Amino acid sequence: MKVFEKAPAKINLSLDVLRKREDGYHEVEMVMTMVDLADRIEMQELPRDTIIISSQAGYIPLDEKNLAFQAARLIKDRYDVKQGVYIHLDKKIPVAAGLAGGSSDAAATLRGLNRLWKLGIPVEELQRLGAELGSDVPFCVTGGTAIATGRGEKLEAIEAPPQCWVILAKPPINVSTSEIYGKLRAAGIQHHPSTSAIVEAIRQKRFDWLCDRLGNVLEEVTLELYPEVRQLKECMVRLGADGVLMSGSGPTVFGLVSKEAKVARIYNGLRGFCKDVYAVRLLT
Numbered sequence: 001m002k003v004f005e006k007a008p009a010k011i012n013l014s015l016d017v018l019r020k021r022e023d024g025y026h027e028v029e030m031v032m033t034m035v036d037l038a039d040r041i042e043m044q045e046l047p048r049d050t051i052i053i054s055s056q057a058g059y060i061p062l063d064e065k066n067l068a069f070q071a072a073r074l075i076k077d078r079y080d081v082k083q084g085v086y087i088h089l090d091k092k093i094p095v096a097a098g099l100a101g102g103s104s105d106a107a108a109t110l111r112g113l114n115r116l117w118k119l120g121i122p123v124e125e126l127q128r129l130g131a132e133l134g135s136d137v138p139f140c141v142t143g144g145t146a147i148a149t150g151r152g153e154k155l156e157a158i159e160a161p162p163q164c165w166v167i168l169a170k171p172p173i174n175v176s177t178s179e180i181y182g183k184l185r186a187a188g189i190q191h192h193p194s195t196s197a198i199v200e201a202i203r204q205k206r207f208d209w210l211c212d213r214l215g216n217v218l219e220e221v222t223l224e225l226y227p228e229v230r231q232l233k234e235c236m237v238r239l240g241a242d243g244v245l246m247s248g249s250g251p252t253v254f255g256l257v258s259k260e261a262k263v264a265r266i267y268n269g270l271r272g273f274c275k276d277v278y279a280v281r282l283l284t
């Protein structure tokens, strides 16, 4: 038997850090949503008790460091599954980009194996398992649009933002999430985005308010360390995107655009700046 799952990329409409916790994690408050750029995960039953990962992308680990592998092992251990699985990851989401590609693959693997092995695990339990793999995994289990608090694992679903184009651009650098959080001085953050103002913009279906209220406190760190991310943001604003923000810890920058007529110009303008550019829709 074989099952397929789509693993979409996430973007942060806001990312705030409230404080550093005693356990080393940061207490965050984020509004997250998903875009229609997705990896495709194929899972096939194996009679032997083994987990095999393959991918067309040559630059991700295919061993126990892969988050899809970790998801499969977790579910096998917890539910005492003796069969094995062959997992193929057709990667479309750029890696180490701030788009939660690995987390979404892990979440899709949890969902897929729950179906493949007919385990009947409720979604809340899949999210709890996901939290053991990474802070963004519980959100990726259900997707949609949500406010995430705690270290990202406490979720409150909210309605989808007004539909628009999302232009994603990733400069050719890799950014380590732990390095960026490590360099953030939580107590010294100057400008906190307002989660309630973002939620209000979404509820009132005010695309213009949403664009004005986007905010990510990690930009202070990433833009300082990598000036090309700052230049990319400026370039996207110049080209006419309505709202521009870095996603997660970067380096991907996204632009929200309401008018389709503007999309080609912004896309082509950015292609002169970096190779990884995508024009997609929100996944609503």
Ligand code: ATP
Pocket (backbone or CB within 6 Å): 059, 060, 061, 065, 066, 067, 068, 089, 094, 095, 096, 097, 098, 099, 100, 101, 102, 103, 105, 106, 136, 177, 248, 249, 250
């Ligand atoms: P986040 O936004 O959650 O911080 P990210 O988009 O910045 O995630 P990922 O694409 O998830 O980053 O990759 C981060 C690291 O995880 C990479 O260095 C990669 O080697 C490793 N990794 C493990 N499993 C996967 C996977 N299935 N897909 C991509 N990267 C993976």
